[in-house]
Amino acid sequence: MFNNSENKPLYILLISVHGLIRGQNLELGRDADTGGQTKYVVELAKALGKQSNVERVDLVTRLIIDDAVDADYSAVTEDLAENVQIVRIEAGPEAYIPKEELWSHLDSLTDRLFTWLLEQRRLPDIIHSHYADAGYVGVRLSHLTGLPLIHTGHSLGRDKLRRLLASGMTLEQVEERYHMLQRVSAEEDTLSNADLVITSTRNEIEDQYELYDYYTPEKMAIIPPGTDLEQFYPSTDRNEEIAFKDVLIKFLNNPDKPIILALCRPDERKNIVTLLEAYGRSPRLQEVANLVVVAGNRDDIRELNEGAQNVLIELLLVMDCYDLYGLVALPKHHSSSEVADIYRLAANSKGIFVNPALTEPFGLTLLEAAASGLPLVATENGGPVDIIGNCHNGLLVDPLNGEAIAEALLKILEDATLWQQFSENGLKSVAKFYSWDAHAHAYIQKIQPLILKQEPLPKPALLTKSSQYRKRAIFTAIDNTLLGDAEALSQFIQLVRQQHRKFLFGIATGRRLDSVLKILKTYGIPTPDVLITSLGTEIYYPPRFTADVAWHYHIDRLWTPQVLRRIIDPLPGITLQQKDQQSRFKVSYYYDANIAPPMEEILTLLRQQELSVNTTLSFGQYLDFVPARASKGLALRYVARQWNIPLEQVLVNGGSGGDADMLRGNTLGVVVDNPHREELLALNDTDRVYFADSAHAGGILEAIAHYDFFNL
Structure with missing residues (x-):
């Protein structure tokens, strides 16, 4: 392939x-x-x-x-x-x-x-x-x-x-x-x-x-x-007419002064209020330059989300406090097609682009501004450190120090030679270091x-002729799901026998194959078409219960059970289960919540040791570890793909934490009533999970009726 x-x-x-x-x-x-x-x-x-x-x-x-x-x-x-x-x-x-x-x-x-x-x-x-x-x-x-x-x-x-x-x-x-x-x-x-x-x-x-x-x-x-150098570039004529200047005229007394430009969302992390405070406290800065803050688009501040409202209201309050009318522009609208012109307008005015964010993961606007010929003043936290370090086209500042922001702006604005040097450095270096082609x-x-080194996908197992025509499936867990109500189980068994030609019947359990086969025999449960055992690490096909070797190959990636045991065995309140509960791709423990570390601490420990595994706590006491690529849900989707059965027509029944990923997504999820269903309460918020009133197999029957399963 x-x-x-x-x-x-x-x-x-x-x-x-x-x-x-x-x-x-x-x-x-x-x-x-x-x-x-x-x-x-x-x-x-x-x-x-x-x-x-x-x-x-x-x-x-x-x-x-x-x-x-x-x-x-x-x-x-x-x-x-x-x-x-x-x-x-x-x-x-x-x-x-x-x-x-x-x-x-x-x-x-x-x-x-x-x-x-x-x-x-x-x-x-x-x-x-x-x-x-x-x-x-x-x-x-x-x-x-x-x-x-x-x-x-x-x-x-x-x-x-x-x-x-x-x-x-x-x-x-x-x-x-x-x-x-x-x-x-x-x-x-x-x-x-x-x-x-x-x-x-x-x-x-x-x-x-x-x-x-x-x-x-x-x-x-x-x-x-x-950055797109076909969109962001300097003006060839510094006197060119740029339409956005008309937007600024209604804000500014002297629109021809250099522009200090900030362009960002109205988000408190962008720290534009501190920038405005710095401008308001510096008469010298107000004398030499205008401040233009392009902070998103708005029709009515009152209709914005709370965070944006707070920032914009604070900007207006600061403008009023320092009487900055005629010196500061806070335009209401701009389109993305106007952004390049806004940079060029600021560059033509011999202005500066400023990013005073508390932290900036990278700073695409810095590259756009530099490609347009603008020197930069930017936060010393995050990406601007590398950008200005590579381009040598501006100054880094402490974003919490308004005085330092004002001083950096003035240093560039009042030194024409430095401004030109930063502008030219930015133009050359952005093209060299920050083109999209590079x-x-x-x-x-x-x-x-x-x-x-990519591994091929598992090849689908050979299907029997009769199974190829089934376009719906029922998968169920065993403990506290299928078992627990003898009368309801008898009714479910009868339904399976009567309707079996219409659907694929599967078991998905944390138990091993030998344990599952004993249960099927003891309770007279019809032989499933597919058995997903050991928490999704093994898949078997009757009548000979042939193991899906391709699935084993697929999940056996970065699986190191010996290393896992060296980490988990010494932890208090966690005891290795008996040998007959272990399998090649599953390591199982008893978990005593009164003594053992919280699950979050266990997950932290595994990550710190660079172990990528799938961890499950079921029934409040069974702690299982399997490979990252293995789970009941992943195995079920693998099987559904082999049989070409849409997930929207797969009824999945569970009752504890180990069933969670099997129930999420586009399957018809069912949580039957049982003492441990609180482990699945988070699924209340998901799209397609039904919480049955009836317990055990009765809950499965209730869900079949709820979804009108056989008429899908």
Whole structure:
């Protein structure tokens, strides 16, 4: 299936879930989710598509059908170039929602995207996820396909959490607003499973990724983003008429003075209030330059989200406090097509671009400004350190020191020779270090080794003729799900016998094969078509219960049970289960919650030891470790793919924590009533999970009726 030659044309899949993403007229700054990342992924897709050895690039994002946003975002596909397209996949409600509300819909997005990929002529060679939510999707796709995973964080939850707490917010407030624990968990999981992490700066690696438990600098590559030099360039005529100047005239008494330009979202982390305070406290700065703050778009401040409202209101209050009317422009609207002109307008005025953010992961606007001929004053925290270090085109400042910001601005504004030097340095160095062509070339060089050692996907097992025509399936766990109510079990067995030609019957359990076979015999349960045992690490096919060797090969990646035991065995309150509970790809313990470390501490320990495993706590006392590519849910999707059964027609029944990933996504999930269903209460927020009133097999029968399963 795969030709691992270096000349093989590449198919690259990029995933960027949130924000408003389209090929033209990006609504940058519209909200906190539509910023630099959306521009980055679109430009990256286009740049990769231009490379001679790239056959196809797909940029996957979320489909949005909402009268409140443009109809462009409802197009299922959008061409960016002959071999580059945006692909929009359904995820949750049709309406546009913030990224913090997307988490419960990501499993459905994963299932739909996987189905879409299987419909393509061939699978991609690489998956590249952008931000934590796409990382969550990318990890699961990588496990399902065996494809290498690349990740770019853009901004990181632990760093954001640190700064939000420093700003005075409580952990409870941060969690309520940002769902930060879920985000950080997804980031840790992504870092554990990614084959390569692409960063923009060394500062990003050393100051941000270093905060994570799974910190492996050797898996990280610095590839700075590019900038579009066909869009961002200096004026050939400094007296050219730029239409945006008319917008500024109504704000400024003397619009011909040099412009100090800030262009960013109205977000407190962008620190533009401190910039305005610095300007207000410096009569000298007010004398030599105007301040223009382009902070997103608005019709009515009162209609913006709370964070943007607070920033803009504070700006107006500071303007009033220092009586800056006629000196400061705060335009209400600008289009993405006007941004290049705004930079050129500032450069023609002999002005400066300033980025005073508390921290800046990279700083695409700095590159755009430099490519337009503007000197820079920027925060010393994050990407600007590398940009100004490479380009020698500006000054770094402490973003919390307003006096230092004012002094840096004045130093450049009042020294024409320095201004010219910084301007020329920026123009030369951006073209040298930060073109998209250079970025794409370095990118291909980094991913090529991953593709060359790529493992083929497992080949589907041979199917019996009778099974090929079944287009629906029922999978169930055993303990506290199928068993526990003798009368309901008898009714379920009768249903299986009567309707078996209409569906595939499967068992998915943490038990070993021998234990499952004893239970089937004891209770007279019909022989399933498929047995998924040992928590998804083994798949067997009757009548001879043949093991799926391809599945074993697929999951046996980075699996080191001896190393795992050396880490877990010494922990208090955790006792190795009997030998008959262990298997080749499963290490099982008893877990005493009164003595043992919390699960989060165990996961932290594993990450710190660079172990990538799938960890499950079931029934409050059974702690199991399996390979990262193995779980009941992943095995079930592997089987459904073999039989070509849509996940939307797979009824999945569970009752404890070990069943969680089997129930999430596009399957027809069922949580039967039992004493341990509280381990699955988080699934209340997911798209397709039914909590049955009846217990055990009775809950399965109830769900069959609820979903009208046999009439799907």
